[in-house]
Amino acid sequence: VDINLTVSEKGQQSIGLTGGISGYQGTFVGINYSTNNFLGYGDKLMFDAIFGTRIVNFSFAFTDPYFLDTNSLFGFSVYNRRYRYDVNDYTYYYQTSDAVQLYVRKTTGFSLTFGRQLWRFWRYYISYELENISFPPDEINEDYYYLVEAQLFGINPGLPIDEALAGLIRSQVSLRLSQNTTDDFFFPTRGRELDLGVAFSGGPLQGDFNVIRPYVDMKFFFRDPFLFKGRNVFGFHGRAQFVAPFGDTQAVPFFERYFMGGDQDLRGFDIRGVSPYAVVSTIAKDNEGNPLIDFETGLPRRTDQVLPIGGDIAFMGQAEYRIPIAGPVSIALFADAGLSTVTQYDKLGFSESTNVYLISSTNGKWRASTGAELQFMLPMVNAPFRLIFAYNPLRLTEIFRTKDQQYSYNEPETNIQFTIGKSF
Numbered sequence: 001v002d003i004n005l006t007v008s009e010k011g012q013q014s015i016g017l018t019g020g021i022s023g024y025q026g027t028f029v030g031i032n033y034s035t036n037n038f039l040g041y042g043d044k045l046m047f048d049a050i051f052g053t054r055i056v057n058f059s060f061a062f063t064d065p066y067f068l069d070t071n072s073l074f075g076f077s078v079y080n081r082r083y084r085y086d087v088n089d090y091t092y093y094y095q096t097s098d099a100v101q102l103y104v105r106k107t108t109g110f111s112l113t114f115g116r117q118l119w120r121f122w123r124y125y126i127s128y129e130l131e132n133i134s135f136p137p138d139e140i141n142e143d144y145y146y147l148v149e150a151q152l153f154g155i156n157p158g159l160p161i162d163e164a165l166a167g168l169i170r171s172q173v174s175l176r177l178s179q180n181t182t183d184d185f186f187f188p189t190r191g192r193e194l195d196l197g198v199a200f201s202g203g204p205l206q207g208d209f210n211v212i213r214p215y216v217d218m219k220f221f222f223r224d225p226f227l228f229k230g231r232n233v234f235g236f237h238g239r240a241q242f243v244a245p246f247g248d249t250q251a252v253p254f255f256e257r258y259f260m261g262g263d264q265d266l267r268g269f270d271i272r273g274v275s276p277y278a279v280v281s282t283i284a285k286d287n288e289g290n291p292l293i294d295f296e297t298g299l300p301r302r303t304d305q306v307l308p309i310g311g312d313i314a315f316m317g318q319a320e321y322r323i324p325i326a327g328p329v330s331i332a333l334f335a336d337a338g339l340s341t342v343t344q345y346d347k348l349g350f351s352e353s354t355n356v357y358l359i360s361s362t363n364g365k366w367r368a369s370t371g372a373e374l375q376f377m378l379p380m381v382n383a384p385f386r387l388i389f390a391y392n393p394l395r396l397t398e399i400f401r402t403k404d405q406q407y408s409y410n411e412p413e414t415n416i417q418f419t420i421g422k423s424f
Contacts, residue, residue: 012037018050020383020420028052042066044075056082063113073115073125081107084139087259087272087308099270103148104139105255108132109170125176133255134167143305146282147254150356151349154251155209161351164208168253171207174199182221186377186384186422187322187330189233193219203247210249211256215241219424224321237318237424239265244312244344251349257310258340260367263419265316266336268369268390269411275308276342276363279402283353291353304402309348309356311340311363318424328377332423337368337394361398367411368394378420388417 012035019029030050038045044063050056063075086099109131117123140148152164175198182191195217202210217239223230243256261269284292284301291300316338324330341364342348348356371390378385395411 021418025050025055026053028055030057038062054084054086067114071117073113073123075113076110077113078110079108081105083107085272087270100141101139102141102144103135106134106136121181122177122179125174125178127174127176129170129172129174131170131172132167133170135165135255137162137165144307146305146354147278147280147307147309147349147356150280150351150354151251151254153351153354154347154349155245155249155253157248157250159208168208169206170201170209171205172199172201173205182219187233188221188235190222192221193217202249209245209253210247211243211245211253213241213243213256215239231324233322235318235320235322235424237316237320239316240314242313245347250347252312252344252347254310254349257312258314259308259310260314260316260338260340263386263388263417263421263423265318266338266367266369267334267373267388267417267423268336268371268392268415269367269395270415272308273411274338274367275310275340276365277306277359277398277400278309278348279357279359280305280307281355281357285353302403304404306359306400306402306407309342309358311342312344312347313342314338314340320423322375330375332373332375333371334373334423335368335370337366339364339366341365359398359400362396365396366394367396368392369415373423375423383420384422386417386419386421386423388415388419390415390417 015033017029017031021027028050029052030048032046032048034044034046036044042065044065046061048057048059057079059077059079061075061077063073065073067074082104084104085102087102109129111127111129113125113127115123115125135148149161152161155168156164177196179192179194182188182193198212198214200212201207218237220236222234224232224234241258243252243258245252259272260266260274262271266274281302281304284303286292293299294301316336318336319334321333322330323332342358345358348358350356369390369392371388374387375384377383391414392412395413396409397411398409400407400409
């Protein structure tokens with residue numbers, strides 16, 4: 001049978017304005033250009049620029065989804081990013097309700113990616129990244145600086161601190177195996193997503209530090225078989241991740257450690273608020289850099305700070321029961337639990353003048369939140385708006401003590417958050 005079809009090809013180019021608010025990016029606006037048929041060859045080209053209260057990002061990416069007319073993918077990207085790391089839970093020290101900036105990280109680099117389908121729904125990816133990571137000294141919180149200094153000293157013992165702050169080179173290879181059988185990107189009703197991966201930085205790849213980061217991430221979705229004829233949906237999400245140094249690197253970098261909290265993992269907790277804490281003890285110095293002497297002991301005087309240090313292992317689980325209300329509006333009942341913990345006590349970092357002492361009562365402390373979300377699609381940005389009402393039954397309540405002071409620290413019992421983007 002010969003069939004003739006008359007078709008009109010849809011335009012493959014788009015220019016868009018984006019904007020929104022999230023726990024990770026803060027308030028942001030952006031512009032992007034993309035095409036799925038560059039020069040008529042079916043290649044993808046994308047440029048993206050985002051400006052926000054926490055993030056500034058420029059990226060350019062090219063992808064050939066059928067490299068050399070095969071079922072393989074090849075792509076590359078070039079990027080320049082600036083991210084401001086804030087934490088609300090750090091404000092116990094400053095007695096303020098506003099988020100406190102800890103440090104700013106600037107990253108410039110490129111990546112190469114090769115992927116191929118193994119069998120139905122399964123793909124593997126191999127990526128290489130070369131980055132320059134810098135931390136402007138004048139944008140590091142003065143109390144957090146000593147922890148940064150201690151861990152940079154352990155990252156590359158032969159590298160001066162000022163050179164490390166000016167730019168660390170990361171040379172990294174990532175391996176990833178993925179499966180995706182879900183039926184919708186934003187609101188799946190069935191299927192699963194599975195990601196297994198590991199990243200190696202340094203070693204034979206050179207670079208300024210050596211780190212390995214394996215992880216596993218799983219998501220499952222299915223309709224409720226008992227109520228409303230399968231109209232409601234169950235969703236489950238679990239993630240486990242680990243980071244460790246090797247070779248000459250003697251500390252897990254502070255920017256590689258795991259902090260949790262926020263709308264993407266533990267709802268009800270502040271962004272990056274879930275972390276172990278440590279007493280960072282440093283030698284007090286005068287304006288000329290000379291140690292100040294404690295006249296009672298005759299030893300250099302020390303100043304102690306209690307700081308969030310992040311874990312080297314993190315576990316997280318989420319459960320959600322989504323109930324469609326009408327049109328694009330739905331309600332989701334949720335329960336989240338997770339922890340960030342330190343297992344490598346000798347990898348916290350050290351320097352000639354700074355010691356880091358883990359507060360054991362904050363380490364391996366489970367947090368849990370439960371509550372409800374109101375979700376609906378925003379047509380202009382084509383992404384869900386989420387209003388989150390959370391109660392945190394497992395939270396950290398602690399008295400932090402140093403030799404000079406003590407601080408009462410309580411994570412929020414209830415919280416209201418809003419963001420743009422899917423939950424998981």
